[in-house]
Amino acid sequence: MDFLSSTPHFHIFTWVVGIILFLVAAVMANGTKGKKITHMIARLFYVLILISGVALFMKGMDYGRGAEYGFKFLLGLLTIGMMEMVLVRSAKGKKVTAFWIVFFVSLFATMYLGFKLPMGFEFF
Template identity: 65%
Template sequence: MDFLASTHLHIATWAIGIILFLIAAILTNGSKGQKITHMVLRLFYVFIIITGIALFIEGMNFDMGMLYGLKLIGGILVIGMMEMVLVRSKKHKPTTMFWILLFVFLFITMFLGFKLPMGFNFLASM
């Protein structure tokens, strides 16, 4: 469980997931590359959720279960908004609201992730 509960592994999975999402959003709808990228992204959703749940379980040792729970819910909402943007754009429906919600939930989730004890403190002296 120590490997799955690694903050570095979780950050690597969601960073790759965000890059894949942006590539899938930029590619032409219906193209073969967009379909393949979207399917690989869905696999990374699973990796993100597994490592996030492992960090959530590990975070219970810090007596901050509610904040880690909110971060977990925020992460699930980010994944949901990413999927909604891609699916609705494929169907040629408006996606503006989902882009806005995606950035709001992503900001909240990243803020909590870096603020909580298992996150990185960028302002600390080296």
């Protein structure tokens, strides 16, 4: 399981695919079989995101910045939660505007913090 925590590449791959699957499922028509299948595959990637994120979180404790990695972990959980809420509530025909806003804010905050921390890439 060293490939999960040796570099953040697997984690980045899982959240990129997870976000793409989420967006595809979000724009599909409600009640279709394709939307249900896409939603289930997206859920699988949510689990992979969490597993690889936990592995990176444990490795992040070695950097002495546990609070920042913990905050990023919580933001990531919030992001995944909002992705699921958007899909479930839209399938029920309920309003999802607030969930979309929280999703985008938490997604960008998580990405910023993830790239800023020592295991991230230097974009900023």
